[in-house]
Amino acid sequence: MNIEPPNIQTLLEVEQKHLGRFLRPVAVMLIVFGLAGVASPVLLSTLTVGITAAILIISGAMWAVHSLEMHSKSLGDWLRPVLLLVTGMVIVAEPAAGIASLGLLFTLYFLIDAYRNFTAHRAFNGLGRPWFIFSGILDILIALLFIATWPKGSLVLVGIFVGVNLIFDGIALLMLSRMAKPPKSS
Numbered sequence: 510m511n512i513e514p515p516n517i518q519t520l521l522e523v524e525q526k527h528l529g530r531f532l533r534p535v536a537v538m539l540i541v542f543g544l545a546g547v548a549s550p551v552l553l554s555t556l557t558v559g560i561t562a563a564i565l566i567i568s569g570a571m572w573a574v575h576s577l578e579m580h581s582k583s584l585g586d587w588l589r590p591v592l593l594l595v596t597g598m599v600i601v602a603e604p605a606a607g608i609a610s611l612g613l614l615f616t617l618y619f620l621i622d623a624y625r626n627f628t629a630h631r632a633f634n635g636l637g638r639p640w641f642i643f644s645g646i647l648d649i650l651i652a653l654l655f656i657a658t659w660p661k662g663s664l665v666l667v668g669i670f671v672g673v674n675l676i677f678d679g680i681a682l683l684m685l686s687r688m689a690k691p692p693k694s695s
Contacts, residue, residue: 569590609660
């Protein structure tokens with residue numbers, strides 16, 4: 510396992526290449542969307558589950574087209590597009606159930622992340638052990654919050670956590686943009 514930290518200049522160059530002059534506007538947009546989502550978590554939860562449903566439906570349609578083009582007659586070849594389409598349509602028909610399901614996925618994510626945090630310090634020869642353990646404890650507390658308030662609490666919690674994530678992603682991009690050299694023009 511490579512435990513070398515990434516080269517910050519390489520990271521900056523990659524982000525600069527992908528976003529170029531839009532790095533700062535994208536960062537500000539993420540922060541604004543995140544703040545709006547934290548201010549209105551139910552709206553962001555609904556938007557998140559709507560985007561998830563759209564991705565599932567589009568993916569299902571694309572797989573169905575692929576299966577048609579391949580002249581697939583096997584049930585196995587049609588199972589994926591049918592499951593994607595049906596799942597997306599169920600979420601559209603019952604968005605509250607979709608949000609509750611995302612709440613369960615977040616719970617699972619935080620429990621897995623807690624396990625990773627409790628064991629990650631070993632890969633770093635104990636470096637950062639208190640911070641990994643602290644992060645693991647926070648992960649467990651967040652997972653317990655989702656469990657204790659599920660399913661109705663998911664309506665607010667999903668929006669809050671997606672909003673906070675957008676804010677931190679935006680801040681990280683802003684910090685990267687300040688460190689980045691201007692892109693080389695050809």
